[in-house]
Amino acid sequence: MQNTRIGWVGLGRMGTPMSQRLIKAGCPVTVYNRNKEKEQELINAGAASAASPMQLMQRADVIILMVSDDAATRNIFTADDGLLAAAVTGKIIINMSTVSPDVSREMSALCDAQQNCYIDAPVSGSVKQAEESQLVIMAGGEETAFLQAKLVLEKMGKLVMYMGEVGSGNTTKLAMNTLLALQAQGLAEAAVFAQKHGIALADLFTLINNSAMGSIFLKIKGDAIAAKNYQPAFALKHIVKDLQLARNAGLQTPLAETALKTFSGAESAAGESDIIAIAKELGLN
Ligand SMILES: NC(=O)c1ccc[n+]([C@@H]2O[C@H](COP(=O)([O-])OP(=O)(O)OC[C@H]3O[C@@H](n4cnc5c(N)ncnc54)[C@H](OP(=O)(O)O)[C@@H]3O)[C@@H](O)[C@H]2O)c1
Numbered sequence: 001m002q003n004t005r006i007g008w009v010g011l012g013r014m015g016t017p018m019s020q021r022l023i024k025a026g027c028p029v030t031v032y033n034r035n036k037e038k039e040q041e042l043i044n045a046g047a048a049s050a051a052s053p054m055q056l057m058q059r060a061d062v063i064i065l066m067v068s069d070d071a072a073t074r075n076i077f078t079a080d081d082g083l084l085a086a087a088v089t090g091k092i093i094i095n096m097s098t099v100s101p102d103v104s105r106e107m108s109a110l111c112d113a114q115q116n117c118y119i120d121a122p123v124s125g126s127v128k129q130a131e132e133s134q135l136v137i138m139a140g141g142e143e144t145a146f147l148q149a150k151l152v153l154e155k156m157g158k159l160v161m162y163m164g165e166v167g168s169g170n171t172t173k174l175a176m177n178t179l180l181a182l183q184a185q186g187l188a189e190a191a192v193f194a195q196k197h198g199i200a201l202a203d204l205f206t207l208i209n210n211s212a213m214g215s216i217f218l219k220i221k222g223d224a225i226a227a228k229n230y231q232p233a234f235a236l237k238h239i240v241k242d243l244q245l246a247r248n249a250g251l252q253t254p255l256a257e258t259a260l261k262t263f264s265g266a267e268s269a270a271g272e273s274d275i276i277a278i279a280k281e282l283g284l285n
Contacts, residue, residue: 003028004152007060009053009076009083010097011038013232014123015066017130018096018156020045025155032056052081057088062152065095069241070103077107089115094149096137098122098177098238100245101167108141108166117145120166121153122173126233128220134158138176140168174246180217181239181259181275187218188279191225195284201226221276225284230270230277237271240264 004027008019011033023029023045030048032055033039039049050056053076057063063083065076073095077083083093093111095104095118108118119141129135135157139146146162153160163172187208194204205222208214224230243260266281273280 004062005030005060006152007032007050007056007063008042008047009033009056009063009065010067010072011042012066012068013127013235014096014130016041017127018066018135019047019064021130021133021156022152023047027152027155030056030059053077053079053083054081054085057083057086057091061091062149063091063093064152065093065097067097068238069097070099070245073097073099073103073107077110084110084114087114091116092119092145092149093117094119094121094139094153096121096123098173098242098245099170101140101170101174101249104140104167104170117142118166119146119149120169121149121160122169123157124173124176125157128233130156137161138163138169138172140164140170140172141166170245171249174242174249174251177239177242178246178251178256178259181243181263182255183215183217184221184239184275184278185259185262185282187221187225188276188282188284191222191279192282192284224274224276225279230273230280232272232274234275235271236263236273236275236277237267239275240267240271 006022006027006029008029008031019029030050031039031042032050032053043049104120111118119139121137121139124136133156137153137157137160140163150160163169191201209219240263266278270277270281
C-alpha cells in the first residue's frame with residue numbers, strides 16, 4: 001500500500017489536511033483542485049498536480065474525492081475531462097465527501113460499468129481530527145474493494161468501519177450529522193437562554209463540560225461561542241445540505257424538521273461561518 005499511487009480531488013478545509021496526512025505517511029500523491037491556487041500547499045509538501053480529474057484517474061490506483069456535495073461529485077465523475085472520461089479499469093474510487101446515498105449508488109453503477117470500484121467513505125471529525133489522522137470513517141460498497149481501500153483510509157482515521165452495501169456509509173453519516181445539528185442548536189439555545197438571564201457563558205460551559213453531557217464537540221463549540229469565533233471549521237451551509245439530504249432520504253421527525261428550518265433560515269446570513277454561528281443567529285450577543 002505504501003506504493004499505491006493516490007489521486008486526490010478536492011483541497012478544501014478537509015481535503016487539504018487529509019491529503020497531507022497521506023503524503024506524510026509516504027504515499028505518492030497527485031492532487032487536482034478546481035481552483036488551482038489551492039494545490040500549491042500540497043505541491044510544496046511533495047504532491048504532483050494533475051490538469052484534470054481524467055488525468056488523475058490515468059495516473060493513480062486509488063482516487064479519493066473530498067468535495068462539497070452531490071453536484072460536485074457528479075461533475076468530477078461525468079464532466080468531459082472527468083474521472084470516467086479516462087476510460088481505464090481496475091481503479092478504486094473512494095468518495096469521502098458527505099453526499100447522498102443516491103449519488104453514491106449512481107456513481108457506483110457508472111464505475112461498475114467500466115470495471116472500477118466505488119466506495120462511499122464519509123468522515124466524522126473536523127479539521128483538527130483531519131490534521132491528526134483521528135477521523136472516524138464509515139464506508140459502504142463491495143467488501144473486497146473496501147478491504148483494499150481500508151489500508152489507505154486507516155492512514156487518515158482512528159476508526160474505519162464497514163457499514164454494508166454502497167450508500168450505507170452516506171446514510172450512517174447523515175444519521176450522525178443529524179445528531180450534530182441537534183447538539184449545535186441545543187448548545188446555542190442554552191447559551192441564548194442563560195445569557196438573557198445574566199448567567200456568565202464561561203460558567204455555563206464549565207458546568208456543561210464537567211457534567212454527563214460534556215463532550216469534545218460541546219467543549220470546542222462552547223469555546224468558540226465564548227470567544228465569538230465563528231471562523232468556519234465546518235461551514236453552516238454544509239449542515240443545511242446534510243439535513244436536506246437526510247430529509248430527502250426519509251428523515252421527517254420533529255427535531256430534524258426543526259433543525260432544517262433553523263439552519264436553512266440562517267444560511268443566507270451565516271452560511272460561510274461555522275455551524276455554531278447559529279448561536280448568533282438565534283440572538284446571542
Ligand atoms: N469541514 C468539516 O468539518 C467537515 C467534517 C466532516 C465532513 N465534511 C464534509 O466534507 C466535504 C468537504 O468539506 P470541506 O469543509 O472541506 O469543504 P470546502 O472547504 O468548502 O471545500 C470544498 C471542496 O470541493 C470543491 N468543489 C466544490 N464544488 C465543486 C465542483 N462543482 N467541481 C469540482 N470541485 C468542487 C472545492 O473546490 P474549489 O476550491 O475550487 O472551490 C473544494 O476543493 C463536504 O461534503 C462536507 O460536508 C466536512
